[in-house]
Structures are given as structure tokens and as C-alpha cells.
Amino acid sequence: MTTTSVHDAAVDQVWAMTTAHLHARALHVVADLGVADLIGDDPVPVSELAAACGVAHHSLGRVLRLLADLGVFRHGPAGVEHTAMSRLLRTDHAGSLRAFAQLMALDVVWHGVASLETAVRHGTTGIAEIAPNGLFDYLAEHPAQAQLFDNAMQAKARADVDAVIRAYDFSPFGTVADIGGGTGQLLNAILTRHRTVRGILFDLPHVIAQAGVDDAHLTTCAGDFFTDPLPAADLYLLMEVLHDWPDRGTTAILRGVRAACRTGAVVLVIESLPSDEHPDPRARTLDLLMLAVSGGQERSPSELDRLLTATGFRRTAVLDIAGPLRIAEAVAV
Ligand SMILES: C[S@@+](CC[C@H](N)C(=O)[O-])C[C@H]1O[C@@H](n2cnc3c(N)ncnc32)[C@H](O)[C@@H]1O
Structure with missing residues (x-):
């Protein structure tokens, strides 16, 4: 019988695939809220982002924390900053994927x-x-x-x-x-x-x-x-x-x-x-x-x-x- 260690890369991969819908949902939520459009060149505190979107501060913070671990946004000392990936969620980016993320989030x-x-x-x-x-x-x-x-x-x-x-x-x-x-x-x-x-x-x-x-x-x-x-x-x-x-x-x-x-x-x-x-x-x-x-x-x-x-x-x-x-x-x- 084959045994697997908890650090087995295959286990990590299958675990990540099994929960990837949460990554997708986190992207859908921030795309729908337009969070990326609220961040320019300077960092913005989560509390300000939540107030501007009219959503729960702690919940948005947790969503943004997961996304930052995945490379979408970065948490700096002064707040949330853009990365190359999060900029793709801006409406005005030449190659914007915001509308695509919203399409994937449509009810239907x-x-x-x-x-x-x-x-x-x-x-x-x-x-x-x-x-x-x-x-x-x-x-x-x-x-x-x-x-x-x-x-x-x-x-x-x-x-x-x-x-x-x-x-x-x-x-x-x-x-x-x-x-x-x-x-x-x-x-x-x-x-x-x-x-x-x-x-x-x-x-x-x-x-x-x-x-x-x-x-x-x-x-x-x-x-x-x-x-x-x-x-x-x-x-x-x-x-x-x-x-x-x-x-x-x-x-x-x-x-x-x-x-x-x-x-x-x-x-x-x-x-x-x-x-x-x-x-x-x-x-x-x-x-x-x-x-x-x-x-x-x-x-x-x-x-x-x-x-x-x-x-x-x-x-x-x-x-x-x-x-x-x-x-x-x-x-x-
Ligand atoms: C996936 S979109 C592709 C749109 C465009 N060709 C493009 O690549 O951006 C499919 C298109 O088919 C159109 N469509 C779907 N059913 C149709 C129908 N019965 N008669 C005419 N157009 C239809 C949709 O409205 C939509 O614009």
C-alpha cells in the first residue's frame, strides 16, 4: 500500500484543485464590487475599501487576504496595493479581465x-x-x-x-x-x-x-x-x-x-x-x-x-x- 505524507506535493495539488472554487469566488466578489478601481498608485486601507463598497470590513479583509496570498493585490503597512494581477481587475486596464470575472460570476x-x-x-x-x-x-x-x-x-x-x-x-x-x-x-x-x-x-x-x-x-x-x-x-x-x-x-x-x-x-x-x-x-x-x-x-x-x-x-x-x-x-x- 502506498502511504502519503501530508507534505506530498500531489496532496497539496489535489487539495488546491478541490477548493479552487473559493479562489474563483473571491475573484468574482472583488470584480463585482469594483475593488481594483478604488486602488490607484497608493495603498488604500481595507476599512476605506469596505466603506466605499458598502460591505463588511472584516469579511472583505479576509477575501483580500486570500487573494493577496495568490498574488492578486498586496497587503502593505498602509493598506492594500496593486500587483500586476490585481491591475487586470481594473476596468480601465487595456487587457482588463474584470468583465470576464463578472461573466464567470453571473447567476446563470x-x-x-x-x-x-x-x-x-x-x-x-x-x-x-x-x-x-x-x-x-x-x-x-x-x-x-x-x-x-x-x-x-x-x-x-x-x-x-x-x-x-x-x-x-x-x-x-x-x-x-x-x-x-x-x-x-x-x-x-x-x-x-x-x-x-x-x-x-x-x-x-x-x-x-x-x-x-x-x-x-x-x-x-x-x-x-x-x-x-x-x-x-x-x-x-x-x-x-x-x-x-x-x-x-x-x-x-x-x-x-x-x-x-x-x-x-x-x-x-x-x-x-x-x-x-x-x-x-x-x-x-x-x-x-x-x-x-x-x-x-x-x-x-x-x-x-x-x-x-x-x-x-x-x-x-x-x-x-x-x-x-x-x-x-x-x-x-
Ligand atoms: C460567445 S458570443 C460571441 C460574440 C462574438 N462573435 C465574439 O467573439 O465576441 C455568441 C454570440 O452569439 C449570439 N447569438 C446567440 N444565439 C443567437 C441566435 N439565435 N441568433 C443570432 N445570434 C445569436 C449571442 O448574442 C452572442 O453575441
Whole structure:
């Protein structure tokens, strides 16, 4: 029989993994309260932070103490100071993760994660009980959570868009349609770089209502990609859209694109696209999030190929780009 010492590194690791939800919750709480925005270049006492947030001083202090042990904030003699990690929770940081932390803390997301076992046992999402019609119907009915979701998508896109537009030449295309394009981060960046391209942003009505449209080259189209016809275009963008859906939904979206486009039109599927040759723990984490919350999955290029082929497309390339995403290019055949 193998014996383990209490100092066994494996024990420490499993203990830390088993309690990692408390680390996550501590981050969620300070992100929601906006604690990082209250600290500038100088330290701030916990009592002042608690008063500004209107929360219990001792409780906030304990949360901040754990985070400081993990490298998020530092406790100095004069109060709480920033570290490189805590600065990422500031709203005004160029690579801010505050909105992402708030997204992970949304009731619907947390409920799904807490109900992962339901997803595993029954093959449904973890949110079926509170959101029987799925994540996006739930968000349409909960505007405050939808706003946080859109903020998080904008922040995520800010980090990823640059890598996409550097990696792909959009200049040959007359019209580019971003399907499930959110509030237009990617499309706006493409149109800013390529003044000959016209853009069509397609998303649900409550999302399109939040999109900033101040470019004559950009038109918006509010609709449901499962029930409404999609616009005609030369290039279609699907950035982190297909991974939200199980195969049936993904197939329906691709069929909608194929029905709208001419043979030879191009589709870019931009998501993590993990594979055995391209393992990515972040993609595996996202995959479980999709299982729990949306019913979707992160697909490998070969898993995606099966769905592309069934819907009238042929994959022509997979491009590695800077950052966590990859681009699968396919052509309508
Ligand atoms: C994960 S977000 C990705 C947003 C954007 N492409 C990006 O990467 O930042 C998925 C998007 O799909 C949109 N969406 C979900 N269901 C939809 C539907 N039935 N019809 C149109 N858009 C939908 C959501 O509103 C959301 O903007």
C-alpha cells in the first residue's frame, strides 16, 4: 500500500484543485464590487475599501487576504496595493479581465458550473432547470446579465481581434458578415483596417441594440440565426459562436450560412479548435464551461470538418494565430 505524507506535493495539488472554487469566488466578489478601481498608485486601507463598497470590513479583509496570498493585490503597512494581477481587475486596464470575472460570476453561469454533475449524469446542460430554453433566451430575459455578458464579449474580443486581423487578409472580400458578431468588435476592426470592405453585423435584437454603429460601411441585421435568413456575403465570420451549440445547433447555423451564400464564399470559424497535436488546457476548461452552461463544445478541426462537410463546405486551412484562438477557413462547395 502506498502511504502519503501530508507534505506530498500531489496532496497539496489535489487539495488546491478541490477548493479552487473559493479562489474563483473571491475573484468574482472583488470584480463585482469594483475593488481594483478604488486602488490607484497608493495603498488604500481595507476599512476605506469596505466603506466605499458598502460591505463588511472584516469579511472583505479576509477575501483580500486570500487573494493577496495568490498574488492578486498586496497587503502593505498602509493598506492594500496593486500587483500586476490585481491591475487586470481594473476596468480601465487595456487587457482588463474584470468583465470576464463578472461573466464567470453571473447567476446563470455559476448555476451551470455548480450543476456540472447534472450535465454529466443526464447529458443536458447544468442550467436546464433555471433556463429551460438555453443561455441566450435566458440572457434576452435578464437585461442586466445580458449587459455583463456583452461587456465580457467586448473585453474578450479586444484581446483577440488584433491577432485575427493580423493573421488574415480581409482585403479581397467585398462584403463580410459577422454572424453572432456581438456588438461588432471584430467587424469594426476589419472595416477600420480595410476601407474597401463592407460589413454586416448579425446578432439577436437585444445585442444589436447595444452595438455602436458609426461607420457608413457597416450595416446591422437583428435576427435569430435559427429562424431568420442570413445576409448574403463573400466572407462569413463565426467567432466563438459554433462552440456555444451542440452538433444539431451548429449544423443549423452552418446550413443557414450555406443557404445565404454563393458557391466559393468563404467561412472563418474562429475559436480554440484544440486537437491532440495542439493540446490547450484553456480550451479544455472552456469545453467544460460549454458543457455546463450552453450545451456546446470546443471542437477539434476534424470534428468541425464533419459538420462542415455535412453542410456544404470544405475546410481549406487551419491558421495558428497569436493568443488562444485559431482560424479554420472553409469554402462553400
Ligand atoms: C460567445 S458570443 C460571441 C460574440 C462574438 N462573435 C465574439 O467573439 O465576441 C455568441 C454570440 O452569439 C449570439 N447569438 C446567440 N444565439 C443567437 C441566435 N439565435 N441568433 C443570432 N445570434 C445569436 C449571442 O448574442 C452572442 O453575441
